Amino acid sequence: MNCVNVQNALWIGQLTDDMVIHIQHCDKCKEEQCFLQTITAQLSNLSVPKPTRSLLPDARIIRASVKKARRRPAWRSMTTYSAIAAIALVVAGGLTWAGHVPDHPADGQTAAHGGGNAAAVSNPFSQQGQSHSNQLATSASTTGIVDVSPTASNPDQCKLIEQYFDKRSATTLKGIKHMTIVDFTPDAKQPNANVILGSFKMEIQLEAGAASPYSNGMNTRFVEITKQEGLWTVEQVASSPFDNGDIGAWNQSFPSSAVQIQGTIMDWKLVDNILMEVTVKIDPTGVKDPTPGLQGGQTLPISIDHGNITPNVKTSFLKQGETVIVKVAQANPAMNAGMTVFHTASLDYLYHLESDGWFHAMDGSKIGDLPHNGSTSGNG
Amino acid sequence: MKDIIQEALQSEQSLTRLLQEIEPYVYRLAYCLIRHQQDAEDVAQEVLYKVCTKLSSYRGDSSLQTWVYALVMNTYRDFLRRRKVRHAEPLAEDVSSASFEEQVDLKMLVDKILTDLPELDRQILVLRFQNGLSVKEVAEVLHISEANVKTRVFRLKQQLQSEFPHGGEVV
Numbered sequence: 001m002n003c004v005n006v007q008n009a010l011w012i013g014q015l016t017d018d019m020v021i022h023i024q025h026c027d028k029c030k031e032e033q034c035f036l037q038t039i040t041a042q043l044s045n046l047s048v049p050k051p052t053r054s055l056l057p058d059a060r061i062i063r064a065s066v067k068k069a070r071r072r073p074a075w076r077s078m079t080t081y082s083a084i085a086a087i088a089l090v091v092a093g094g095l096t097w098a099g100h101v102p103d104h105p106a107d108g109q110t111a112a113h114g115g116g117n118a119a120a121v122s123n124p125f126s127q128q129g130q131s132h133s134n135q136l137a138t139s140a141s142t143t144g145i146v147d148v149s150p151t152a153s154n155p156d157q158c159k160l161i162e163q164y165f166d167k168r169s170a171t172t173l174k175g176i177k178h179m180t181i182v183d184f185t186p187d188a189k190q191p192n193a194n195v196i197l198g199s200f201k202m203e204i205q206l207e208a209g210a211a212s213p214y215s216n217g218m219n220t221r222f223v224e225i226t227k228q229e230g231l232w233t234v235e236q237v238a239s240s241p242f243d244n245g246d247i248g249a250w251n252q253s254f255p256s257s258a259v260q261i262q263g264t265i266m267d268w269k270l271v272d273n274i275l276m277e278v279t280v281k282i283d284p285t286g287v288k289d290p291t292p293g294l295q296g297g298q299t300l301p302i303s304i305d306h307g308n309i310t311p312n313v314k315t316s317f318l319k320q321g322e323t324v325i326v327k328v329a330q331a332n333p334a335m336n337a338g339m340t341v342f343h344t345a346s347l348d349y350l351y352h353l354e355s356d357g358w359f360h361a362m363d364g365s366k367i368g369d370l371p372h373n374g375s376t377s378g379n380g
Numbered sequence: 381m382k383d384i385i386q387e388a389l390q391s392e393q394s395l396t397r398l399l400q401e402i403e404p405y406v407y408r409l410a411y412c413l414i415r416h417q418q419d420a421e422d423v424a425q426e427v428l429y430k431v432c433t434k435l436s437s438y439r440g441d442s443s444l445q446t447w448v449y450a451l452v453m454n455t456y457r458d459f460l461r462r463r464k465v466r467h468a469e470p471l472a473e474d475v476s477s478a479s480f481e482e483q484v485d486l487k488m489l490v491d492k493i494l495t496d497l498p499e500l501d502r503q504i505l506v507l508r509f510q511n512g513l514s515v516k517e518v519a520e521v522l523h524i525s526e527a528n529v530k531t532r533v534f535r536l537k538q539q540l541q542s543e544f545p546h547g548g549e550v551v
Contacts (some may be wrong), residue, residue, distance in 0.1 A: 011533050011534065011536075039490075040509045042487065043505070043509050048407075049417050052417070055424045056396065057429045057432045061433065065432050069389035070389075166429075
């Protein structure tokens with residue numbers, strides 16, 4: 001049995017019975033296990049200060065939520081199958097979460113706002129898969145601050161917009177008695193698969209005499225919804241339409257925002273034969289289009305973003321001094337706070353092999369047409 | 381056994397109790413990600429508000445834990461977006477001004493690693509090794525593939541091994 005495989009399995013929590021037995025008889029793997037346990041213990045024991053206030057929602061919000069839920073009979077619409085599933089889960093009753101249960105966030109002290117003995121309460125996360133067939137917010141109820149109208153033609157986008165406004169109830173919604181997201185209309189032309197631009201209509205009911213940027217009755221606003229790390233979220237809402245110029249580089253499609261550079265390989269990082277980073281010294285004229293933060297002569301660490309694919313990339317070209325052409329795009333600063341690296345949003349790079357004189361794509365195929373200088377390669 | 385969610389949706393007391401029970405987990409995760417008390421409280425408060433108002437839309441497709449942690453991560457991302465680029469603040473002490481002897485202290489080292497890691501790697505470290513989520517659960521919470529989580533865990537492994545003194549032999 002390979003120690004590397006066992007140690008990798010340790011870190012991802014996928015040990016087989018054979019591996020467990022192996023660890024008992026292998027000093028190196030035992031040491032790795034101890035190391036991992038130490039890391040886990042240190043992280044779990046990280047000191048967390050006591051919250052200075054109650055973090056629970058206002059009692060009125062809790063009351064409104066219960067009232068709203070009562071008006072939606074969650075179990076009435078349950079199908080036979082989900083009812084059976086619910087019964088089966090209750091019978092199984094397994095506690096499947098092996099996470100660490102904090103006595104309290106504040107080093108084991110009691111909650112600042114009271115509410116019972118933390119040690120005595122059950123772990124609310126211990127029940128898996130409660131079967132709720134309650135439909136998403138398509139009720140015509142008017143008890144909540146924001147509702148999605150049952151006539152909404154695009155419930156997903158409306159729901160995202162609803163969530164956006166829910167988070168802003170304290171400020172943006174000041175003076176608004178009730179708001180209903182009525183409809184969302186996507187723009188005819190969308191910038192790319194990671195962005196949805198469009199407009200939505202909202203029915204507003206203001207409190208008497210309230211000052212608000214919204215008016216009583218129907219309002220129209222424009223929205224930019226973006227997908228990051230597979231998650232759709234409302235980026236911004238405005239009273240005028242958005243266009244391509246409003247979209248951050250990291251939300252543009254990779255081909256349209258990537259900058260091509262040419263340079264020589266200085267260094268690289270491999271983890272378990274997966275390429276994580278390549279450091280390239282950019283040729284003096286290696287930046288085709290002037291780009292802030294990129295210049296000839298610069299040594300640039302390029303983080304490889306593998307996205308949602310299992311990396312299967314040739315690494316045979318990794319040689320110091322090898323010529324390489326790389327397309328890079330700026331990382332999303334929101335997701336990489338403090339980092340100034342550029343990374344490839346896809347593994348779109350070429351490498352040059354001295355042995356055959358060709359430029360190759362990442363999968364090893366030969367590339368005859370060099371986009372960087374417009375010439376044709378193939379003869380070295 | 382009574383369904384904890386159904387009960388919470390039917391009574392203010394039960395919903396309050398559920399929120400109180402979830403609160404420590406939510407706040408702890410928020411704090412470990414943000415490492416700034418006031419901001420962590422704000423994020424945790426927003427998450428608990430969402431749990432309160434969105435609980436009826438929880439359909440049981442994933443575990444309650446995964447659903448709540450996904451809310452924490454989404455809210456945390458919104459927080460980052462609002463704050464744009466911001467370096468995490470060190471915990472109690474200023475790491476950079478500490479002596480070498482102090483810096484090799486394990487706790488300080490863990491703090492430093494948490495501060496220095498790229499955002500997504502930090503989220504994975506906290507979810508996987510602090511909160512004990514499986515690779516599959518981490519992937520669900522972060523909306524990324526399991527393969528991506530594994531790749532990043534392997535990278536974390538290498539980084540942690542190189543950061544700790546004596547090749548992983550901790551003191």
